[in-house]
Amino acid sequence: MPAIQLYSTPFSGHCHRVTLLLNMLSLPFEVKEAQADVRKSAEFLRLNPLGQIPVLVDDEHVITDSNAILVYLVKRYAPDSHWLPEDPLQAADVQKWLSRAAGEVRFGPASARMVKQFSAPESMESARAVTAKFLPQLEQHLDAHEFLATARATIADLACYSYIATAPEGGISLATYPAIQRWLTRIESLPGFTPLPALPLPEDEK
Known part of the structure; x- marks a missing residue:
């Protein structure tokens, strides 16, 4: 065991x-x-x-x-791995994106998915507003970077991935965000990747 x-x-x-x-x-x-x-x-x-x-x-x-x-x-x-670098600036960047995972990602696309799929007592209006502000910022960043914090995947990418990838399950389209889509594909190509089980898409995302 x-x-x-x-x-x-x-x-x-x-x-x-x-x-x-x-x-x-x-x-x-x-x-x-x-x-x-x-x-x-x-x-x-x-x-x-x-x-x-x-x-x-x-x-x-x-x-x-x-x-x-x-x-x-x-x-x-994995203390010497690329997942959490020791370099002060890179470590700070990882922490910044962990904070965004707990902030904008959680209260944006994650919240929208929880409302749509699980009838969570949260505000869809607020979730959509947070998402509408955050996704263009994320798109701009990923248009110039392959991963969030460093040149290789870090725990910041894993922390943000799941609820961005499943944004359509909350009625949030990623169709106009090609850089985000390319980033999702890069995460999905990493060795050991396993997807979240899919939930039904809302009618407006089918």
Whole structure:
């Protein structure tokens, strides 16, 4: 049995970014299904009092928050890799994009997908407004860069990928963003890539 356990659900982009890195680092792990009822259990709340996924258990270590898990995995298992550079400026750029993953990506395309697909009690109007401001900025950046922070993929790319790739599931078209589409393809060509299971597209995205 692998030492690493990942509490997750199949359609969560937050969980998917962790799964991507685990696969790309060739780390064996066990998936522990954590639907809503599990996340309310006393056992799960001992792992994460917030009741949120993903949660990574690595021997005696319990790490919560998807971006924190990405940092932990690289620092423990691939400290000299391209995934999280030591160069101060490059590390700062990675952190900047991790913040955008937790900010504009989460409250833009991720929020729109949650509303469309899961009837989440969030504002579609706000999600669309955040997305409309962010995607042109992302397009401009990726028109001049192959990856977000450095010349190679980093955890910043994985943190942002899942909810950008599934933006159409929230009714957000990527048709007018060719640089973003090329970036998505580059991520999908990385060794160990596995896609998020597809959800139905809204009628206006078919």
